[in-house]
Amino acid sequence: MRRGLAVFLLVGLFAISIAVGQAEQTQAPAPAPAPAATESLPTVDQVLDKYVEALGGKAAIEKGTSRMGKGTFEIPEFGATGTITLFAKVPNKTAVVVDIPGFGMVKQGFDGTVAWDDNPQSGLTEKSGAALATAKRDATFHRELQLKTLYKQWEVKGKQKLAEQDVFMLTATPEEGxxxxxxxxxxxxxxARVDMEREGPQGTGVVQASMKDYRDVEGVKTPFRIEQVLPGMTIIIKFDEVKQNVEIEDSQFIKPSVTPPATTPQG
Structure with a gap:
């Protein structure tokens, strides 16, 4: 079970969570909510600008230059729990450390150029192609202020229901991915939620990531609970603390060196 769990934790969702992957079961995530009655819709600019203001405003967001979050994760379907630590730093550096009891440490990072994974099962690997492009986009520190440039096209699709919550649904098209x-x-x-695809060791995985329990962190609203729905499983992340403007060494984000195995002298 721990081996399969590691696969799920290898795919980088650097900005908002630990990872996503391809589950062994085949059931799909919950379908998109049904559209509400037709009504006048806001523009893309109005939705994204309101998002920035809801978080606390451009000035408050720009005051942050680093972030560290500590919490726990739970996967009910596996009966698995563990701890998670998230590091992020301007302009686009990020790292995640997940401790899985009975398996070990799963780490992933992006230093602004190189995106990497390190875990006891697969060892140290480096991302390329679309996976690297996604890691770079997700690692953007002041991402909320750059959404219009990080994605080449946005489109308002309608107003819908997520449970009892009215939401505006927008599609975002990246240059790659x-x-x-x-x-x-x-x-x-x-x-409230992002539906996306991410590449993992077993192929492309579809994830629905819901952001909940927003709290004020130095003037900026931050989700302290993230629920990721994948085929066959749900990952629940709960942050106990999130701190801004903490000192984080750049070495935290750099791909580790591979230590060659010790050799036995001959003769």
Whole structure:
């Protein structure tokens, strides 16, 4: 079970969570919510600008230059729990450390150029192609302020329901990678969910990441609970603390060196 769990934790969702992967089961994530009645819709600029203001505003967001979060994760389907530590730093450096009891440490990072994974099962690997492009985009520190440039096209698709929550649904098309669907709370303006694809060791995985329990961290609203729904499983991340402007060494984000095995002297 721990081996399969590691696969799920290898795919980088650097900005908002630990990882996503391809589950062994084949059931699909919950379908997109049904459209609400037709009504006048806001523009892309209005939705994204309201999102920035809902978080605390451009000035408050720009005051942050680093971030560290500590918490726990749970995967009910596996009966698995563990700890997670997230590091991020301007302009686009990020690292995640996941401790899985009975398996070991799963680490991943992006130093601004190189995206890497390190775990007891697969060892140290480096991302390339679309996976590298996604890691770079997800690692952007002031991402909320750069959404219009990080994605080449945004489109408002409608107003829908997520449970009892009214949301505006937007599609975001990156230069490289699959189209993503973003859901913004129609009342508060905060981001409620993102549906996306991410590449992993077993292929492309579809994930629905819901952001909940927003709290104020030095003037910026931050989700302290993230729920990721994948085929056959759900990852629940709960942050106990999130701190801004903490000192983080650049070495935290750099791909580790591979230590060659010791050799036995002959003769």
């Amino acid at each position: 699959a189209v993503e669907t973003w859901y913004f709370d129609a009342v508060t303006g905060l981001l």
